[in-house]
Amino acid sequence: MKKITKILSLATMLMMAATGVAMATPSTQIWIPSTDVQGYKTLHLGIDNYFRASGVAKSAPSPSSTRDANVMDIGLTAGILPFEKLQMEIGVDYLVIANNPNDNHPLMGNFKIGTPEESLFKLSPALAFGMYNIGPTQPAGNAPFVVSGQNIIYGLAAKTIPAIGPVPSLGRVSAGYYRGSKNSFQDTRLDPSKSQNQGVLLSWDRTMSEISDKLWMAVDYMGGNNVMGAVNVGVSWAFAKNVSVIFGYDIYKEKALAGNNTFTTQLDINFP
Structure with missing residues (x-):
């Protein structure tokens, strides 16, 4: 118990150190978090x-008259718990929205x-709880055009749908809920009080083993x-055991807030 307490205390201190300096993405599907956690x-x-x-x-916030701003995110995430049935990761990201003067952090x-599937009891789902985009709360006047301080x-x-006889697994389905900072999700052009x-x-994902175990x-x-609402589709190819790339497309619900749809490429590398 003392060892667990010490590890959790260290994790908390590292997390506070990261957030004290100021979007960060946990292990994700394409856009939303997943129940996957980085290993120890x-x-x-x-x-x-x-x-x-x-x-x-149309009506999107943009300093340019020709194109909405592109976005780049570079992040590090580390697994910190040496347990099979209880896992934890912490991370920090540097996210840049081109030509955005409002986002100062x-x-x-x-x-x-998180806990993996069947770790609590037979047929139990994987569970995860967390926060991301942790940073100083932005002034309400900057919202909704910044991601810093969303504090989601x-x-x-x-749960993975199991294979039944000759019918292969249909993949994994995920469901959850989120809540973020009211300031960061306000649209002050409409009603500052709302x-x-x-x-x-929600998500579905599957390794397409009928084609290749490298395809997801x-x-x-x-x-x-709000600025984060979106539908996202994508495929990933594992070029090596520890290197993969996602190619995706993001359809934003509120283009007046988030800007036009985007193509995304996401390079993922694990060490060791």
């Missing part, structure tokens, strides 16, 4: 780019605690009529 002593490097599929969305933190807290459950700072999280597909959804 695994360091994960993620380099995510979001390229606009077209020019300026590009460095942000995240953490996640979430919970998720996931915010859309919560919604459902996913669809996910983040609810809420």
